[in-house]
Amino acid sequence: xxxxxxxxxxxxxxxxxxxxxxxxxxxxxxxxxxxxxxxxxxxxxxxxxxxxxxxxxxxxxxxxxxxxxxxxxxxxxxxxxxxxxxxxxxxxxxxxxxxxxxxxxxxxxxxxxxxxxxxxxxxxxxxxxxxxxxxxxxxxxxxxxxxxxxxxxxxxxxxxxxxxxxxxxxxxxxxx
Numbered sequence: 001x002x003x004x005x006x007x008x009x010x011x012x013x014x015x016x017x018x019x020x021x022x023x024x025x026x027x028x029x030x031x032x033x034x035x036x037x038x039x040x041x042x043x044x045x046x047x048x049x050x051x052x053x054x055x056x057x058x059x060x061x062x063x064x065x066x067x068x069x070x071x072x073x074x075x076x077x078x079x080x081x082x083x084x085x086x087x088x089x090x091x092x093x094x095x096x097x098x099x100x101x102x103x104x105x106x107x108x109x110x111x112x113x114x115x116x117x118x119x120x121x122x123x124x125x126x127x128x129x130x131x132x133x134x135x136x137x138x139x140x141x142x143x144x145x146x147x148x149x150x151x152x153x154x155x156x157x158x159x160x161x162x163x164x165x166x167x168x169x170x171x172x173x174x175x176x
Contacts (some may be wrong), residue, residue: 001027008036012051016040016075039116040154043086044073046165047098047126049102052146054167055094055126057138061160069152071120071166072137086121093142095132099125105169109162120166146171 008022018038023029033160047055072093076085083101091097101121108117132141149158149167158164 003027006031011035017079019034034137035113036118037114038060039083039114040078041076041082042073042116042118042162043076043082043089043121044118044162045086045090045098045101045121045123046071046170047090047096047123048146048170049176051143053143054122054146054149054170055096056142056144057093058140058142059138068163069157070138071161072161073118076119082119082172086119091132092130092134093132093137095128096126096131098123099127099131104166104173107162107165118162120162120169122150122170148175 004025006023006025008020008174010020012019016039020036020038022034023031024034049055055072057072058067058069060067072090074085074089075091075118081087083103087098087101098121099124104120104122106117106119108115110116118155132138143153146167149171151157153164153168158167
């Protein structure tokens with residue numbers, strides 16, 4: 001049961017995204033117009049210390065009017081390596097420069113509407129370089145025990161699906 005995209009045209013675009021309209025043929029031969037949003041990749045990173053605490057940011061998302069804990073993250077700039085973007089975002093948003101990064105997972109947070117891919121990384125060490133350059137990104141940065149992650153997700157304290165998936169994976173890797 002595969003849908004076939006016959007054509008796609010851009011309806012609106014800017015530096016951050018494109019809104020496109022596709023002519024899609026369904027398996028039974030019917031056609032439908034389907035809007036989609038094309039987005040640049042997102043890179044995210046964190047570090048886990050020897051006490052199995054993960055570095056998180058607490059921030060408000062005005063779009064959903066919600067507060068939550070997240071990993072440092074941002075868009076990958078044109079021509080930028082994804083792993084390098086993750087390291088850059090972590091240092092800019094937390095003031096911690098990660099050691100060697102390991103790929104944690106890549107997720108498609110809303111693949112029925114967007115082509116967004118979020119690439120999450122983690123490190124076992126980091127060096128504090130000073131206050132975050134982008135301190136407006138969050139209200140605080142804290143070391144949170146990985147063992148608390150499932151309960152935090154259940155209470156809605158980690159509302160972003162990509163962050164919840166990454167933190168659960170990281171907990172599994174570190175704590176079993």
